Amino acid sequence: MHSSGQTLNGSEIFFECLRREHVEYIFGYPGGSLLKVYETLHDVKDILHILVRHEQGATHMAEGYARATGKPGVVLVTSGPGATNTVTGIANAYMDSSPMVVFTGQVPSSLIGNDAFQEADIVGITRPITKHNFLVKDVRELAITIRKAFFLATTGRPGPVLVDMPKDILNSSCVFDFPETIDIRGFKPTFKCHINQVEKAAQKIAKAKRPLLYIGGGVISAEASEELRTLAIQQNIPVTMTLQGLGAFPGNHPLSMGMLGMHGTYWANQAVNKCDLLIAVGARFDDRVTGKVETFAPQAYKIHNDIDPTNVDKNIKVDLPIVGDAKNFLATLLEVMPEKRENREPWLAEINAWREQCPLTYSKEDDLLRTEFVIDEVSRQTSGNAVVVTDVGQHQMWTSQFYTFLNPRSIITSGGLGTMGFGLPAAIGAAFGIKDRPVVLFCGDGGFMMNVQELVTAVHNKVPVKIFLINNSFLGMVRQWQELFHQEKYSFTDLGDSNPDFVKVAEAFGCKALKAENPESARHAITAALAYNDGPILVDCSVVKKDMVFPMVPAGGSISDMLLARLNPKTMV
């Protein structure tokens, strides 16, 4: 470790700053503009560099790590193609508000703008998908820029920040000075909620007969689950969560209503429809949640707490906006709640009737393997204690329905961008961060192929991720829409003839692999996979090909348009 006041070159300063930011892992890939950094890295022992096999993999790994631990994920890639390969991962982290710092090498300052070899204007390219980004123009600016990047990525609403570092900057030297504190005059997020607003919210809550808590990922990033649980239980208010909010409140609690929205539970959506008070915390009224905004929670007085003022009144006009940190909001609310409140038993009884009317179920009568069974069984065998990562598609929605999430930071999934290929690298990243809980991945046969190269990274580093490949031989979610809304024209979604033998693929990478073809063999394979910790293990689950995810509120529809079963039962299996 070097100290402030020493003369260091840019690469040394880079690692000194990462040390001071307590970085454990860098997910990276070398190249021409970063040769100096990798030269310095050769002798760095206290920060572990994980060599990925594609820069997109690095970004998703960093995000998986960040979401599992709450600490920022760090990515290091070279200029040009290395940088452009990070774009999807950066956009993903931006949409899902994950803290991440991406360092890109850049051509030497003197060549910028000349279409130099491996030059790309990555600052320009990533401007709309980063919280902020920087081009370092002087080695004396490097330390403060890195400090700012970590501060911005982790403060307020988290997000990705990119730092572009020209080659000459990394080679030149200056006196190292690490600023302990920083002040960015244009960046002052509001943490503390306005007390009058919170008091008003408390009054509304006390008087509501049919209140509903609508909880998003903001509660998890603000580490506010404890406060949420206390409030919900003390006030006897049912809790519905977004995809990113799952785990903020224990899924096995009677007040938990599971997910709302397009593939949310029947009873959560009915409750939204009938509630007289909606308390949104750290959620952003995404279109996958609201459907048609005009008919969303039509009877409810709406309270919305969010750290980002732009989320308030963006998609839906609310009655009581409260800008501030979710933890601060919930804790303050607990302090100012009046003694007396309405009785919610009739409301809870109404909800339970909906729950009984249309529960989440799947057929167990035949010997066919279903995705729901695999997820249900993994949920049981892990006692809801795993860190669950998904890819994008039907299996992702079933995960939200059939895995019982008990704790925050238990689901890591691409919600906002819906990035296929996210799952495998994100699971690997999560497993680097979390060693005392199993890390489980549910991944489609389509999405698995989008970042399959990262299996090497998992094998090489003996990362014990348990991969449940949900193999339905289809781009299942697209097939579902084709069946429901596009005249059953199954255009380019049948992978049956072209999918590889996934067990052989895994084995070629040196990854242990099993096959499951019926519920019984799946149960055993799950047990075996959970017991295996010597590296990754893949279970190729041959599931029913044409299953569909229900309930479903069609895009832009209202709760009354909710589909509960397929329109044409003949298309089954």
Added chain:
Amino acid sequence: MKHVISVLVENKFGSLNRVAAMFSARGFNLESISIGETEDTEISRMTIVTRGEDQIISQVLKQLNRLVDTIKVIDLTRQPHVERELLLMTLKLSKAVQHEIFELITVFKGKVVDIKQKSITIEVIGSPEKINTTIDIFRPYGIKELARSGAVAIHRGE
């Protein structure tokens, strides 16, 4: 309705791009944007003219505030403020209309900045509405070229 927004930003490369890109990415209307240094050389002032309903304008203001390089955002619309735009315009010149043109320049308090055998270049300063009228009135005489600066605006002093 029309809004005039004054934004103080860090005087750094890319600040203007961030604002302009945000407007296009979010589909906000952008009628004009102008930027220049302020009394503090580290800070630039941007004047943005946009149109939209209240809910949209409130999003515009919040999205501007959210940019890290933005220091202060002021919607001047409902406050006392002065708004000015500069017009530079080259007109066809002929003996027949020469007199009329000179008279109109006086009416609009314009200035002649260049004059040639067959053309005349004038400058006019005023509110964007006055600039619109000026252009309309001069159009029949034959506008060869024109350039507008976009509005700049500032609070009226106490």
